[in-house]
Amino acid sequence: MSPRIPKLEALLARIQQNAAAPRVHAAVAAPAPEPIAIEEPAPTAPAVDDVSGRVTATPPPPAEAREVEAPLESRARLVAAPRAEAEVEEIEAEEVLELDERHIVQEDASAEPAPQPDLAAPPAQAEEPEAPPPSSRRPIAEPAETPQEAQIQVAHTPPPESGKQVAAEALSFDDDFTGVREAAQPPRAPAPAPEPSIQLQSLRMPAVKPPVAPDEMEAELPPAGEETRPPPGPLPEMRAPRIESVPKPEPTQVSAEVTRPTRPVAAAQVAELTGTVKPESPRTFGELLDLTLSL
């Protein structure tokens, strides 16, 4: 049997004893400025006993203690026991109690009408700060279990120094921070399948061999130490380089070249008649008749 069992049993008995003892509710003593109807199931910090320094859970208050007003605005409040100033004893994992909805105190408006908030009165110190709205809710970090984890959690980004802040290049707004969230978008059609890629052949110029010069000749160099001499025999005749005209491409557009006369042309008698064409004139009636019958 584990040696912790008697210890746990003693702890349980003490808890039961403390639970049976009368306790003053903090929420009753301090009038709430705003009626609260529903408690949000927020995690409650474990209360530490004054004397024993042990962790105790706040039991759910009786039904008479709940205060519920007209549900004009729903808000949750976490009611917890006053925080102890004593040194917190190190708690082992087995001694932590899990809290559920039973540990949440819900104010009931029907049970006890809430007093009107007194603007002149100072705010109650016993009241805990309100929980952040749901839109700005942030995850609550779990307590570190080991010193190493605590050290890691402490190593946060240091707060910015006071002074002129340099704007970031690209601002990014966290949705949880701004409370702005993207609307639900309709389901998008699946993206079409990508078309098969077409490999393009790179155009490269064909390898062109440099033209061999027609007049190029090979000569053997004399060995080292000997002077070069002209080749025996007459020197080859040097020919002038040939210039081959490259045919010009056909012009794509043809424009007329207009050459206008510069001097006027004048003549007194351009045509000269050298004879007359005598029409066919039949001399007899018979010839005239033959002509008309030839048509």
Next chain:
Amino acid sequence: MASTVDVSGSVRFDLPSGTVRLADDEQGLVVPVAVLSALVKAVPADARAQVGRDLGAHLGRGMVRRAGSGRALLDGGAEEAVTLLAAELAVAGLGTCNLERWGKALVFHVDDSPLAGAGDFLAHVVEGALAAATTRSLACTMLGGDRGVRVLVSSEGAAARVRAWLEQGTSYGDALLRLQTGGG
């Protein structure tokens, strides 16, 4: 140049016998124009053409008789020939005529005819006269009735083409021009 044509004795009236004698002693008949015109319009085209050619043949024989012979007529000038034809038309009471040359085409212009309303009949008369005077195979086609009747003297083929053109609406001037250029 031929002198005036002497037409004396072309028609002789034998009053005791009640007959009319023509130049070649052939009996004639004096008929009113309205009667002959009505008769020409009443008979069929073939009969009208035949009557016109027969009447023209009578005129052609008169031309030859006056010219002396057919050869003389052919060897003579066009003016003498048209004069003889005009004399015969005038003795018959069918009007006068003159000759027009449209290039190679020979056209007779018959004017002042009491039968101008029957131009095709006059064309058949001219055809008969020339055919009888010249002994040639020819055809005459009426070109138009504008201020008289113009009659083309040509071959049978040319006459058929000109008639086709005229039926298509071609004017006789254009038809004669097309005929000169050999247009089909």
